[in-house]
Amino acid sequence: MVAPRSAQILVASNRGPISYALRDDGSLESKRGGGGLVSGLSAIGSEADAVWVCAAMSDGDREAVRREVGEPGVRMLDIDRELFADAYNGIANSVLWFVHHLLYQTPLEPVFDAEFRRQWASYEAYNRAFAEALAVDAAPEATVLVQDYHLSLVPGMLRAYRPDLSIGHFSHTPWAPPDYFRLLPDDIAAQLLSGMLGADRTAFLTRRWADAFTACCEDVLGGVGKTRIGVHSLGADGDFLRRRAHQPDVEQRLLELREQAGLGRKTIVRVDRTELSKNIVRGLHAYRELLTAHPEWREHVTHVALSYPSRQDLTVYRDYTAEVFDLAERINAEFGTPGWTPVVLHVKDDFARSLAAYRMADVALVNPIRDGMNLVAKEVPVVSDHGCALVLSREAGAYEELGEDALTVNPYDVSATADALHEALLMPDAERAERTKRLAAAATALPPQRWFLDQLNALRA
Numbered sequence: 001m002v003a004p005r006s007a008q009i010l011v012a013s014n015r016g017p018i019s020y021a022l023r024d025d026g027s028l029e030s031k032r033g034g035g036g037l038v039s040g041l042s043a044i045g046s047e048a049d050a051v052w053v054c055a056a057m058s059d060g061d062r063e064a065v066r067r068e069v070g071e072p073g074v075r076m077l078d079i080d081r082e083l084f085a086d087a088y089n090g091i092a093n094s095v096l097w098f099v100h101h102l103l104y105q106t107p108l109e110p111v112f113d114a115e116f117r118r119q120w121a122s123y124e125a126y127n128r129a130f131a132e133a134l135a136v137d138a139a140p141e142a143t144v145l146v147q148d149y150h151l152s153l154v155p156g157m158l159r160a161y162r163p164d165l166s167i168g169h170f171s172h173t174p175w176a177p178p179d180y181f182r183l184l185p186d187d188i189a190a191q192l193l194s195g196m197l198g199a200d201r202t203a204f205l206t207r208r209w210a211d212a213f214t215a216c217c218e219d220v221l222g223g224v225g226k227t228r229i230g231v232h233s234l235g236a237d238g239d240f241l242r243r244r245a246h247q248p249d250v251e252q253r254l255l256e257l258r259e260q261a262g263l264g265r266k267t268i269v270r271v272d273r274t275e276l277s278k279n280i281v282r283g284l285h286a287y288r289e290l291l292t293a294h295p296e297w298r299e300h301v302t303h304v305a306l307s308y309p310s311r312q313d314l315t316v317y318r319d320y321t322a323e324v325f326d327l328a329e330r331i332n333a334e335f336g337t338p339g340w341t342p343v344v345l346h347v348k349d350d351f352a353r354s355l356a357a358y359r360m361a362d363v364a365l366v367n368p369i370r371d372g373m374n375l376v377a378k379e380v381p382v383v384s385d386h387g388c389a390l391v392l393s394r395e396a397g398a399y400e401e402l403g404e405d406a407l408t409v410n411p412y413d414v415s416a417t418a419d420a421l422h423e424a425l426l427m428p429d430a431e432r433a434e435r436t437k438r439l440a441a442a443a444t445a446l447p448p449q450r451w452f453l454d455q456l457n458a459l460r461a
């Protein structure tokens with residue numbers, strides 16, 4: 001346990017670095033999370049007086065808190081199950097995520113009614129639980145780094161409890177332009193922005209998202225006040241990835257995937273959470289158009305799609321996942337032959353398999369509708385075995401750094417995406433290798449540890 005008022009550096013995020021599952025025999029199994037956030041924030045691991053505050057998200061997590069099982073330096077908050085569901089599924093993932101990724105189908109949604117107000121109260125209570133825990137753990141004048149849209153209200157709340165602290169907020173998502181942000185009820189829009197402006201500094205992954213935030217503040221509140229606005233891009237962890245990508249489990253996956261794709265065939269690879277904003281369905285339509293417009297590719301290319309289930313408590317995510325399955329099956333039924341499966345789809349989350357897919361890819365398809373950064377676009381060139389052409393949406397944050405050496409697409413333009421896939425498949429080997437080298441250099445320029453320390457330094461400056 002953390003002694004009260006002892007932590008010098010505190011991080012707060014909804015999802016923590018570790019999660020627990022209850023086994024059938026009642027024991028607990030722990031699992032370390034992956035991804036950029038965890039590796040970036042892991043830089044705090046080296047500081048003895050650091051604490052990472054996160055939510056208990058599953059029954060296993062809640063049980064771990066009750067049994068006082070845990071890791072030093074990690075404080076999991078046991079928030080009431082229903083209250084957590086309202087805050088996480090209801091507000092964070094169904095409202096704020098939708099706003100920032102422009103996901104609403106506006107003739108019918110959003111609807112901000114009494115049910116929304118009830119969930120909003122839960123979101124406030126959930127943010128308050130974080131602010132209280134941080135206020136208890138933080139040493140005098142400590143530094144607190146609050147992460148993402150789940151915790152927008154924390155900076156303001158914490159500031160009221162503890163004016164002595166240095167507080168930073170970081171958004172891992174895009175930020176909506178003012179006209180779209182103002183779909184939110186006026187008082188909620190104002191509360192969200194003022195909550196974040198409670199920080200000394202609030203930062204974003206790209207200049208574009210930071211400017212959108214500033215524009216929203218000007219529109220809704222008349223300005224950003226004294227809060228500083230920063231930009232910190234997040235890059236891939238090159239050393240870690242290169243090492244990890246050659247371990248035996250990845251080699252094994254590589255053999256399996258090569259066999260499934262068919263030896264000698266080109267591969268178009270994509271790796272995502274099955275997430276509405278990742279635009280997987282339009283990506284499959286583009287692949288279908290490629291096979292229709294260029295029949296010469298039939299039997300000579302395979303689309304390897306790793307689409308890992310995400311946020312399955314939400315109906316729209318379940319429906320979207322089903323649509324991805326159906327479409328992959330339809331394409332296989334339409335074009336498949338006894339020796340060729342046009343789409344190889346895997347849904348079981350498996351990091352070793354992701355790395356194997358990165359290594360073998362001739363083309364990587366990263367076509368989100370909108371994405372804060374997109375680390376897949378940065379990880380692929382780093383571990384690629386023989387060079388990989390990147391087809392990249394101009395709406396991904398990574399576009400700012402990788403746009404020059406990628407083939408860039410408007411993610412809504414299926415035909416242009418099909419054309420880009422064709423061009424990528426035809427790219428000469430030498431050009432592909434050259435571009436991959438430059439992409440890898442750009443992708444690893446700001447490794448996660450740097451991202452973390454830069455924020456810390458900027459906040460303390």
Ligand code: G6P
Binds near residue numbers: 311
């Ligand atoms: C995005 C968000 C993160 C979130 C992740 C996975 O990258 O910015 O805060 O943790 O998606 O989503 P999940 O809902 O599974 O935590």
